[in-house]
Amino acid sequence: MFVLGAHRANDETGDAMSILIDDIHKTYGAQGALAGVTLSIREGERFGLIGPDGAGKSSLMRILCGLIRADRGSFTLCGLDGNRDLRAIKSSIGYMPQRFSLYPDLTVAENLRFFADLFTVPRRERDERLERLYRFSRLKPFAARRAAALSGGMKQKLALSCALIHTPRVLILDEPTTGVDPVSRREFWDILSELSRDGTTILVSTPYMDEAARCDRIAFIHHGRLLAVDTPAGIPGRFPLTILEFRGRRFPVRHDDMLRVRGVASVRLLGDRLRVACESREAVERAVRDMLERSGAEILSVRTDTPSIEDTFVHLMHEEPGHV
Amino acid sequence: MQRLRAIMKKELLHIIRDVRSLTIIFLLPLIMLVLYGYAIRLDLKNIPLAVWDADNSQESRELIRAFTHSGYFTLTLHAITPVDPLEVFQERRAKSVLAIPVDYGARLHDGRAIPVQFLSDASESNTATIAGQYAEQIILSRLMSRFGTDAPLPDVRALVLFNPELESKVFVVPGLVAILFMMICALMTSITIAREKETGTLEQILVSPVRTAEIIIGKLFPYMFLASLIGVVVILIAIFWFGAPFVGSPLLLAVFSIVYLLCSLAIGILISTRVRTVQVAMMAALVITMLPSIMLSGFVFPIASMPLPIRILTHIVPARYFLVIIRGIMLKDASLYLLRFQILPLCILTFILLVVSIRRFRTTLE
Numbered sequence: 249m250f251v252l253g254a255h256r257a258n259d260e261t262g263d264a265m266s267i268l269i270d271d272i273h274k275t276y277g278a279q280g281a282l283a284g285v286t287l288s289i290r291e292g293e294r295f296g297l298i299g300p301d302g303a304g305k306s307s308l309m310r311i312l313c314g315l316i317r318a319d320r321g322s323f324t325l326c327g328l329d330g331n332r333d334l335r336a337i338k339s340s341i342g343y344m345p346q347r348f349s350l351y352p353d354l355t356v357a358e359n360l361r362f363f364a365d366l367f368t369v370p371r372r373e374r375d376e377r378l379e380r381l382y383r384f385s386r387l388k389p390f391a392a393r394r395a396a397a398l399s400g401g402m403k404q405k406l407a408l409s410c411a412l413i414h415t416p417r418v419l420i421l422d423e424p425t426t427g428v429d430p431v432s433r434r435e436f437w438d439i440l441s442e443l444s445r446d447g448t449t450i451l452v453s454t455p456y457m458d459e460a461a462r463c464d465r466i467a468f469i470h471h472g473r474l475l476a477v478d479t480p481a482g483i484p485g486r487f488p489l490t491i492l493e494f495r496g497r498r499f500p501v502r503h504d505d506m507l508r509v510r511g512v513a514s515v516r517l518l519g520d521r522l523r524v525a526c527e528s529r530e531a532v533e534r535a536v537r538d539m540l541e542r543s544g545a546e547i548l549s550v551r552t553d554t555p556s557i558e559d560t561f562v563h564l565m566h567e568e569p570g571h572v
Numbered sequence: 573m574q575r576l577r578a579i580m581k582k583e584l585l586h587i588i589r590d591v592r593s594l595t596i597i598f599l600l601p602l603i604m605l606v607l608y609g610y611a612i613r614l615d616l617k618n619i620p621l622a623v624w625d626a627d628n629s630q631e632s633r634e635l636i637r638a639f640t641h642s643g644y645f646t647l648t649l650h651a652i653t654p655v656d657p658l659e660v661f662q663e664r665r666a667k668s669v670l671a672i673p674v675d676y677g678a679r680l681h682d683g684r685a686i687p688v689q690f691l692s693d694a695s696e697s698n699t700a701t702i703a704g705q706y707a708e709q710i711i712l713s714r715l716m717s718r719f720g721t722d723a724p725l726p727d728v729r730a731l732v733l734f735n736p737e738l739e740s741k742v743f744v745v746p747g748l749v750a751i752l753f754m755m756i757c758a759l760m761t762s763i764t765i766a767r768e769k770e771t772g773t774l775e776q777i778l779v780s781p782v783r784t785a786e787i788i789i790g791k792l793f794p795y796m797f798l799a800s801l802i803g804v805v806v807i808l809i810a811i812f813w814f815g816a817p818f819v820g821s822p823l824l825l826a827v828f829s830i831v832y833l834l835c836s837l838a839i840g841i842l843i844s845t846r847v848r849t850v851q852v853a854m855m856a857a858l859v860i861t862m863l864p865s866i867m868l869s870g871f872v873f874p875i876a877s878m879p880l881p882i883r884i885l886t887h888i889v890p891a892r893y894f895l896v897i898i899r900g901i902m903l904k905d906a907s908l909y910l911l912r913f914q915i916l917p918l919c920i921l922t923f924i925l926l927v928v929s930i931r932r933f934r935t936t937l938e
């Protein structure tokens with residue numbers, strides 16, 4: 249096992265807090281407001297942030313990186329105060345923004361060396377680290393290639409390598425795998441797992457539920473508020489209802505009338521499946537079935553299903569006070 | 573130091589790799605130099621001249637020959653009978669009319685005052701003024717050659733120094749250098765930061781422990797180097813191609829060029845702190861630098877003849893000071909002391925702009 253970030257050694261308890269966020273507020277622009285976020289993330293933890301666009305994921309990450317300032321609230325990162333030790337914090341963070349933002353006209357090696365210098369990595373160590381990063385990213389054969397000429401997956405790996413060049417203790421990744429092919433995505437997450445095993449704390453946002461399942465813990469964020477923080481296995485346990493799944497054809501796109509059926513909490517249409525969250529199967533099956541058939545849908549099968557992470561989140565989103 | 577060096581090196585790579593922009597940055601000044609150096613001439617050659625030679629004597633013909641041989645005038649009409657200047661100007665057969673009286677030869681012999689009339693079409697006031705000055709000079713030199721220093725009386729007022737032939741390239745070309753410096757520097761720096769904003773790379777730099785001054789100075793140096801290179805090329809072309817004189821100290825000019833370049837680069841940074849896209853940065857840089865540098869610097873219109881509010885406004889146009897400095901050094905061998913009222917405000921302006929641009933440059937994305 250190659251050690252990318254060797255932080256584990258000085259932490260015997262394995263329970264030290266790496267990031268402590270206390271009641272952070274932020275309003276800026278029309279969207280992306282944070283309305284009091286409090287959260288603590290353990291050292292070496294893979295922590296996932298899930299939520300719709302504009303929920304405040306990027307804002308939260310940018311505040312931790314010092315790219316924007318919170319209106320209210322505070323945070324500490326590796327024991328450093330977010331309001332006072334910003335430069336020291338920046339040295340201990342590796343950040344990958346949502347958009348690929350390395351220099352397209354510089355080669356892979358030049359990009360890596362530039363960021364090594366920016367974080368004042370000593371020259372002696374630099375080459376050694378470069379070799380290690382090349383090994384895990386398999387970018388060595390492309391070292392002399394301009395970043396603009398890399399494939400999507402390779403670009404992501406280069407961006408990650410640049411974020412890792414100074415062996416940060418905390419890695420903040422804003423939707424790192426969006427638009428990357430499934431094979432590269434899996435590879436990318438294998439690397440993340442390895443990093444967290446070596447003690448690097450990872451805060452990552454993702455729109456993919458399969459990626460959320462690979463985190464140690466996940467938080468669901470909506471309208472700038474954390475709705476739930478739990479392990480991927482624990483999240484569905486917070487779902488108090490039953491999922492009734494109808495399979496069939498020609499399901500109506502709008503389901504306002506179904507929500508009026510007593511006992512129905514929420515309805516989601518996923519291709520040929522209509523997932524209805526309800527208090528009990530008995531109470532609603534008849535009514536929903538009638539409604540679907542009247543609107544011309546053809547039902548092939550009905551079954552109860554265990555709630556997924558996504559079901560839970562959709563439910564929580566609807567439960568949220570002030571939800572429109 | 574490591575960070576500063578890294579940014580400078582990266583910026584140099586950007587400059588070298590972007591061959592197209594580099595070509596444009598080098599070609600633009602050359603094109604402008606050729607355009608201004610050739611097309612926009614404030615001096616005149618071959619002004620069409622109509623002559624009404626009522627005397628038709630040997631002396632009068634000698635005077636006409638002096639006009640045509642000067643190169644400033646071309647004879648388009650030569651009449652012994654009366655010429656109506658209004659008609660000539662309206663029909664655009666000539667821009668100037670020379671009327672020689674019947675007794676020109678006789679008066680010249682007797683040493684009496686000679687009423688030679690010279691008329692110009694002042695619908696082009698510039699041409700008219702200059703043609704009048706040329707005519708005066710020619711007549712004066714005719715008389716001088718004939719009578720020596722006690723020549724009788726044409727009333728010559730204009731005394732032209734440093735550019736005795738009133739050749740405009742001599743002062744247009746150095747002035748052009750001042751404008752090109754300003755334009756290119758502001759353009760280059762404003763684009764480089766705006767591009768990093770546009771592509772999102774600035775975000776990646778700002779999450780590192782880099783200091784604002786390191787980013788700005790790291791970006792200034794490579795462009796300063798490039799601008800100096802362009803400056804040397806432009807001045808060499810001005811001297812060896814356009815024959816502009818260089819009588820002053822190249823070292824003095826180099827030092828003040830650097831101050832002026834810094835000033836221009838700072839304007840570019842200031843622009844980039846306010847804009848988000850390369851397009852807007854380009855437009856802003858061109859409008860903010862080009863127009864004032866050409867119109868309000870004394871390059872085209874003399875500052876002394878501007879209305880007071882505009883004259884006050886010219887004090888914040890850096891080109892105004894550098895124009896006097898570069899013309900002073902190139903044409904008149906002006907000393908540091910003679911240029912102190914240009915140098916001091918230029919240094920102050922540069923300092924203020926640099927400080928403001930560094931302070932305004934944000935290390936956050938808001």
